[in-house]
Amino acid sequence: MYTIERDPELEQQQDKGSETLEEGASSATMRHDEKSSESLERCGSFDSMLCPADMSARSRKAYLQHMMDELPRPVHNRILAMKHSQMEQIKISEQFYREVYELEKRFYLQCAELFDSRRDIVDGSVEPEPMEPSWSEQHDDLVAELQASKEFHQLTELMPKMPANAVGVPRFWLSIFRNVSLLSDMVQHHDEPLLECLMDVRISYEPESYTLKFLFRPNSYLDDCSLMLTKKYLLRHQADQEYPFMFEGPEIVSCEGCHIHWRDDSNLTMQTVGSGYRVGNAIPRESFFNFFSPPQPQDLSLADEKTKMLLGNDFEVGFLLRTQIVPKAVLFYTGDLVDSTNEGLSDSDSSETSDTDADTDTTAPAPTHTPEQLSD
Amino acid sequence: MYTIERDPELEQQQDKGSETLEEGASSATMRHDEKSSESLERCGSFDSMLCPADMSARSRKAYLQHMMDELPRPVHNRILAMKHSQMEQIKISEQFYREVYELEKRFYLQCAELFDSRRDIVDGSVEPEPMEPSWSEQHDDLVAELQASKEFHQLTELMPKMPANAVGVPRFWLSIFRNVSLLSDMVQHHDEPLLECLMDVRISYEPESYTLKFLFRPNSYLDDCSLMLTKKYLLRHQADQEYPFMFEGPEIVSCEGCHIHWRDDSNLTMQTVGSGYRVGNAIPRESFFNFFSPPQPQDLSLADEKTKMLLGNDFEVGFLLRTQIVPKAVLFYTGDLVDSTNEGLSDSDSSETSDTDADTDTTAPAPTHTPEQLSD
Numbered sequence: 206m207y208t209i210e211r212d213p214e215l216e217q218q219q220d221k222g223s224e225t226l227e228e229g230a231s232s233a234t235m236r237h238d239e240k241s242s243e244s245l246e247r248c249g250s251f252d253s254m255l256c257p258a259d260m261s262a263r264s265r266k267a268y269l270q271h272m273m274d275e276l277p278r279p280v281h282n283r284i285l286a287m288k289h290s291q292m293e294q295i296k297i298s299e300q301f302y303r304e305v306y307e308l309e310k311r312f313y314l315q316c317a318e319l320f321d322s323r324r325d326i327v328d329g330s331v332e333p334e335p336m337e338p339s340w341s342e343q344h345d346d347l348v349a350e351l352q353a354s355k356e357f358h359q360l361t362e363l364m365p366k367m368p369a370n371a372v373g374v375p376r377f378w379l380s381i382f383r384n385v386s387l388l389s390d391m392v393q394h395h396d397e398p399l400l401e402c403l404m405d406v407r408i409s410y411e412p413e414s415y416t417l418k419f420l421f422r423p424n425s426y427l428d429d430c431s432l433m434l435t436k437k438y439l440l441r442h443q444a445d446q447e448y449p450f451m452f453e454g455p456e457i458v459s460c461e462g463c464h465i466h467w468r469d470d471s472n473l474t475m476q477t478v479g480s481g482y483r484v485g486n487a488i489p490r491e492s493f494f495n496f497f498s499p500p501q502p503q504d505l506s507l508a509d510e511k512t513k514m515l516l517g518n519d520f521e522v523g524f525l526l527r528t529q530i531v532p533k534a535v536l537f538y539t540g541d542l543v544d545s546t547n548e549g550l551s552d553s554d555s556s557e558t559s560d561t562d563a564d565t566d567t568t569a570p571a572p573t574h575t576p577e578q579l580s581d
Numbered sequence: 582m583y584t585i586e587r588d589p590e591l592e593q594q595q596d597k598g599s600e601t602l603e604e605g606a607s608s609a610t611m612r613h614d615e616k617s618s619e620s621l622e623r624c625g626s627f628d629s630m631l632c633p634a635d636m637s638a639r640s641r642k643a644y645l646q647h648m649m650d651e652l653p654r655p656v657h658n659r660i661l662a663m664k665h666s667q668m669e670q671i672k673i674s675e676q677f678y679r680e681v682y683e684l685e686k687r688f689y690l691q692c693a694e695l696f697d698s699r700r701d702i703v704d705g706s707v708e709p710e711p712m713e714p715s716w717s718e719q720h721d722d723l724v725a726e727l728q729a730s731k732e733f734h735q736l737t738e739l740m741p742k743m744p745a746n747a748v749g750v751p752r753f754w755l756s757i758f759r760n761v762s763l764l765s766d767m768v769q770h771h772d773e774p775l776l777e778c779l780m781d782v783r784i785s786y787e788p789e790s791y792t793l794k795f796l797f798r799p800n801s802y803l804d805d806c807s808l809m810l811t812k813k814y815l816l817r818h819q820a821d822q823e824y825p826f827m828f829e830g831p832e833i834v835s836c837e838g839c840h841i842h843w844r845d846d847s848n849l850t851m852q853t854v855g856s857g858y859r860v861g862n863a864i865p866r867e868s869f870f871n872f873f874s875p876p877q878p879q880d881l882s883l884a885d886e887k888t889k890m891l892l893g894n895d896f897e898v899g900f901l902l903r904t905q906i907v908p909k910a911v912l913f914y915t916g917d918l919v920d921s922t923n924e925g926l927s928d929s930d931s932s933e934t935s936d937t938d939a940d941t942d943t944t945a946p947a948p949t950h951t952p953e954q955l956s957d
Contacts, residue, residue, distance in 0.1 A: 255739055258765030262919045267727040269760065269916025271737050277745040283702045284750065286709030287911040290695045292716060294908065301688040305681055312677040319666045326659045333662030340668060340825050351643040361647050363631055369653040374660065384645065389634030449716050450909075450917045532670065533826075535663040540645025541826045543638045 288450075295444050295452050302454035303442050310410035316532070323534065324405040328422065329373030374538075378403040381530065381537045382493075385544050387522055388530070395473055396493040399426045406531050414439045417526055426473065428466035434497050437461040438523045457520040459505065462497035474498075496522070664826075671820050671828050678830035679818050686786035692908070699910065700781040704798065705749030750914075754779040757906065757913045758869075761920050763898055764906070771849055772869040775802045782907050790815045793902055802849065804842035810873050813837040814899045833896040835881065838873035850874075872898070 257265045273281065325331035351357055367375060379400040382388040392400065402424040409416045419434040421427055427434075439459045444452035467473075476490040489495075499519050502508035508516070529542070536542040633641045649657065701707035727733055743751060755776040758764040768776065778800040785792045795810040797803055803810075815835045820828035843849075852866040865871075875895050878884035884892070905918070912918040 255736075256765055257760045257916075258762040258920075263721075263723055264727060265760065265919050266721065266916045267724045267733065268736065268740075269914075269919075270724060271728060271733075272740060273915055275737075275740065275742070277743055277747060279708075279745070280743060280747055280750055282711050283709060284911065284915060285712055285714060286702055287699050288714065288716075288915070288917075289712060290698055291909065291911055294692050294695050297688060297691050301684055304684055308677055308680055308684070312673060315673050316670050319670050322666055323663050326662055332655075333659060335658050336661055336665060338661060339665065341823060345639075345642065347639055348643045348646060351640060352647060357643065357647075360631075360644065361651075364644075364648060364651065366651070367653055367656060369655070371653060371656055374656055384633045384641065386634040389632055447717060450912050533667065535660065535667055536826050538645075539649055539660060539664070540633075540642045541664075543641050543645075544634075 292449060295449055298452065299443055306410075306440075306442070306455055313408060313410060313532070320405075320407065320531075324420075327374050327377045328404045376401050377538060378406065378534070381534055384537050384540065385525070385530065387518075387525055387544065391496060391522070392493045393473075393491050399424060399473060400493065402426075406526065406534070408527055408531055413442070415527060417523065417531070426468060426471040428468055431464075431466040434465060434494075435463045436497060436499075436523065438520070438527075457523060459501075460499050460516070460519060460523060461501075462499055465494060465497055668825060671825055674828065675819055682786075682816075682818070682831055689784060689786060689908070696781075696783065696907075700796075703750050703753045704780045752777050753914060754782065754910070757910055760913050760916065761901070761906065763894075763901055763920065767872060767898070768869045769849075769867050775800060775849060776869065778802075782902065782910070784903055784907055789818070791903060793899065793907070802844060802847040804844055807840075807842040810841060810870075811839045812873060812875075812899065814896070814903075833899060835877075836875050836892070836895060836899060837877075838875055841870060841873055 257268055260268060273284065276284065322331065326333060379392075379397060382392050382400060399421070402421045403419060404422050405418075405420040407418045407420070409418065414437055416435050416437040419436075421432045421434070423429060423432065437460060438457045439461070440455040441458045442455045444450075445456070465472075465474075470477075472487075474489060474492040474494050475487045477487050496519070500508070500512045500515055502512055502516075505513065505516065525544075530537060533542060633644055636644060649660065652660065698707065702709060755768075755773060758768050758776060775797070778797045779795060780798050781794075781796040783794045783796070785794065790813055792811050792813040795812075797808045797810070799805060799808065813836060814833045815837070816831040817834045818831045820826075821832070841848075846853075848863075850865060850868040850870050851863045853863050872895070876884070876888045876891055878888055878892075881889065881892065901920075906913060909918060
């Protein structure tokens with residue numbers, strides 16, 4: 206039996222135990238104890254102040270950097286030699302991650318028919334046979350408890366009802382966008398009527414990039430030549446020259462949107478404002494559709510903080526759509542998967558914490574693609 | 582230009598803008614506005630109470646489950662059909678993840694020589710040529726600032742000095758264990774003398790499992806027949822039957838330790854206690870070496886909470902060692918990589934937050950291996 210977390214009280218008790226032990230200990234256990242203290246003298250004890258794992262990440266970095274600087278020259282050189290080996294290993298891992306990316310592409314293509322059938326059901330062109338689940342539907346006691354509460358009933362009374370004769374699955378993609386924090390943050394009220402017309406989201410994989418394709422049914426906002434909007438994410442398959450040791454696979458380095466042909470006066474990214482002689486001035490406004498005209502800095506590392514933040518967020522969205530939302534859309538519609546951005550929020554309906562929640566953390570993309578690397 | 586986070590103030594201003602707009606708007610913009618409100622009436626507006634992304638994960642699950650239950654029968658059936666497709670996709674993804682695991686194994690074997698050279702440098706059997714870094718050493722202003730502080734100087738005065746004639750890199754693996762929270766939490770003071778003798782950690786990949794091998798130099802704790810300790814992690818490459826939709830690749834389902842042949846009275850996992858007539862009673866105590874005798878429940882899902890917690894933690898350690906520590910050991914020694922468990926800790930030496938830290942989050946293994954799935 207072992208405990209992972211140190212219990213300070215327990216440790217104190219153990220220390221007391223050792224004292225008792227010294228009084229009546231056998232010579233064998235004494236020898237044992239001597240070994241420990243000999244070691245402590247030789248190398249200094251890691252008291253709580255000196256255990257790097259207990260420091261904040263940055264303090265630990267500072268401490269360990271200092272430790273490196275203080276190493277005797279020969280030992281320092283041995284560490285450098287090991288870092289050279291590490292660089293060679295990173296070269297090998299570049300090829301490994303390229304092959305994983307190729308596998309992902311092949312997997313996506315294998316699923317193409319399944320994505321076609323999803324689209325056909327969403328837009329109502331195919332009516333599936335009645336069927337029963339072949340899986341056991343998840344049962345969560347805390348969810349059931351929540352659903353029994355008065356607050357929950359008040360909440361659900363406001364829930365919009367779907368008509369029995371609905372075609373396909375109305376608002377399928379819009380609902381998903383509203384169920385996932387990272388996406389919902391981008392969607393404005395005025396975007397919803399057009400996002401109701403979003404029928405499919407697909408990916409095409411190119412060797413050095415991938416493109417998200419958003420397919421709309423004909424509508425009164427977009428010109429018919431603009432019913433497919435695209436967003437391309439360019440990848441770097443090599444380790445960053447400045448931070449080679451952070452390499453964890455292909456990284457998004459830039460993105461390209463597309464021109465949207467709006468019908469007259471239907472541009473959701475612009476707003477006509479003004480009074481008196483300034484009537485009719487169009488100014489930009491927040492909209493999901495700004496996703497298709499991201500900032501295009503010449504050099505991301507030299508961009509201002511706001512641009513870095515915007516693009517960092519954009520890359521996260523692009524990564525989330527490719528790895529989670531597009532392949533598993535229906536699960537985000539049903540709530541079988543929920544992102545855990547709001548994990549810290551208190552459930553007003555429940556005093557239980559959700560620490561043991563089995564939800565997939567979809568908002569923590571692999572370190573490879575996090576925008577943090579941009580902001581240094 | 583687009584903003585990802587909604588600014589409530591900005592939204593209010595925009596609402597005011599719309600009011601002004603209605604006064605002197607052209608018929609075209611009016612048409613636009615009508616479309617929006619028509620849509621709101623038809624499907625109900627997502628006010629802040631009703632946007633699932635703003636709810637806690639559990640509330641969102643409850644809300645969406647209720648929404649499913651309320652769907653008209655034909656729409657509900659369409660969703661079921663899509664979930665059937667999703668199940669087929671999961672079958673395809675099982676093969677995808679198997680191939681990724683095969684690639685990982687191949688990559689590891691390609692790096693074997695590099696791991697050999699690391700071991701030879703650590704144990705002092707090979708002295709590398711003097712060399713210069715071929716990479717630019719990271720410079721972090723906040724780290725430099727921290728290092729200039731008085732507190733930091735006090736801290737580093739206590740830092741143990743390494744003798745110039747040290748053989749190899751003393752305490753290499755022990756230092757790594759002390760630099761990474763998840764590992765450091767397992768290591769007790771009395772484990773350190775033996776962990777100083779840890780010379781190498783390796784992995785062997787089997788089709789349905791992998792084994793961590795801990796190699797010690799001869800020492801006064803372990804019998805010579807026990808200088809290699811092993812920990813085997815068994816994998817399930819198929820989706821969990823109960824939670825098929827959570828599948829994200831092979832999952833650790835159980836683990837096996839090994840018997841340790843301790844030299845007489847050197848067992849670090851036992852403590853001799855007692856006074857008077859009970860002198861010499863040996864009782865279990867906390868120790869890193871309990872890692873090699875994990876609890877073995879017949880059925881993990883039926884195990885008590887403590888066992889689930891212990892094994893969940895153990896599986897995380899097993900995953901971290903395989904994916905981060907073993908392949909990149911030197912970077913955890915130098916602090917080039919630090920886990921971010923303590924990211925929330927305030928730097929006593931700095932008022933800056935570390936939100937923009939470029940550190941790799943090594944404590945967030947892929948959702949596949951998180952222990953949360955055990956605790957339901």
